[in-house]
Amino acid sequence: MKISVFCLGYVGCVSLGCLSKMGHNVIGVDINEHKNDLINRGLPTIIDKGIDILIKKGRENSLIRATQNATEAILNSEISFICVGTPNDKNGHLNLNQIKTVASKIAIALPQKVGFHTIVIRSTVLPGTAEEISKIIADASHKIPGKDFCVLVNPEFLREGNAVDDFFNPSLTVIGGSDKKGIDLIMEIYKNIPGAKRVVDLRVSETIKLLNNSFHALKIAFANEIGTISKALDINTHQLIDIFLQDNKLNISQAYLQPGFAYGGSCLPKDLRALNLIAHDAYLETPLLNSIEKSNNHQIDRAISLIEEFKIQNIGFWGISFKDGTDDLRNSPIIQVIERLIGKGYKVYLFDEQVNDSQLIGVNKEYIEKVLPHFHSLLLKDFDKLLNNVELLVVNKKGDKTVYKKIFKNIELRLFDLINIPELSSHKYYHGFNW
């Protein structure tokens, strides 16, 4: 296939070398003449394991060349990968100027081109960039998206130092967009690349790299803070982390990674606070660990503001324990929401299949009577009564078909789902908390 690669920086140079190894004809386009010259002499523009051999061989086999001439590259390729830099500007936003400049150059070339052209953004961008780039090209070239060209997103997941191997063995290939011609072309290029290939919404593909890198940064910061604490307390850091990593059910797993409502209960808040205080008492700074409770409280504040936006006085809460499947009300974040809404004058009704007023005992009973003194008068005995009394239902519990049917019968009921129940999402007035 004839491919153009816009820019010969890290990602561009690796793409050039790897695509040529797959047998494609690749033209690199960079504004930096020195980089073009290096490629045309069979030399890489970066240092990374194996890239020198790929560029040398690609050049010897006449599969690689570099130019400053964007129009010539567009006319001699059917697909363009854009890999230009997207550095932070002085306020920290991603600066998309390089990618917009490339879009303008593509727009100048396209009117001279017969046939469809696929443009693939490989740079890390912001949600909405592909649509913006498509518009820039369409406005300036008078070519029609979907008919003459398309803009797709295929984020690059390589790591410097291991880039060639990562290109050929990615954890996942993500393609954002819906243009079938373009997607088929990318799939053809990657047909021998292992790993799952997922076609997703444009905005998902534009955001995934930001998410990945933020999570990687979060993991590093977490591990370093644990190291800080364990070193100061003479705990074997390596053994501690090793044991932590061996739990693939709850720690290194999908557990706790679904957007939903705030955490609570008798363990997470207590033990997190204890760890933070251990650090504090040892005069250690652990800003990440310290920020977790703040972040969790913010979710509670958000839930309250969003509930208030409904401007409804009679609110029903279905599910009041700290998580589904228990009657434990201690540190239940929804109880905080309820308490604060009552304080603001809202009329509140509660229902939870698992919370039986007369069976609450011990600290659980003491806790709820202290936090919500009118708890007994607010808790209803059946779901139908709850539905009859309210105009807004806050969903904090999974139910079954019978319960969902009852909810759907209440056509005018406003729903605010805190825990993501897909079965309810087609209700006319369904609102998801974090989705």
Ligand SMILES: NC(=O)c1ccc[n+]([C@@H]2O[C@H](COP(=O)([O-])OP(=O)(O)OC[C@H]3O[C@@H](n4cnc5c(N)ncnc54)[C@H](O)[C@@H]3O)[C@@H](O)[C@H]2O)c1
């Ligand atoms: N470096 C990595 O490990 C890595 C990994 C994955 C994704 N990314 C993302 O990929 C993108 C590129 O990163 P990089 O590290 O390869 O960037 P880089 O800074 O190494 O390369 C950018 C290149 O773009 C060229 N350029 C600038 N404007 C141009 C234009 N108008 N036309 C042609 N060339 C132009 C520059 O001369 C330079 O060679 C970024 O969005 C980055 O976040 C980087």
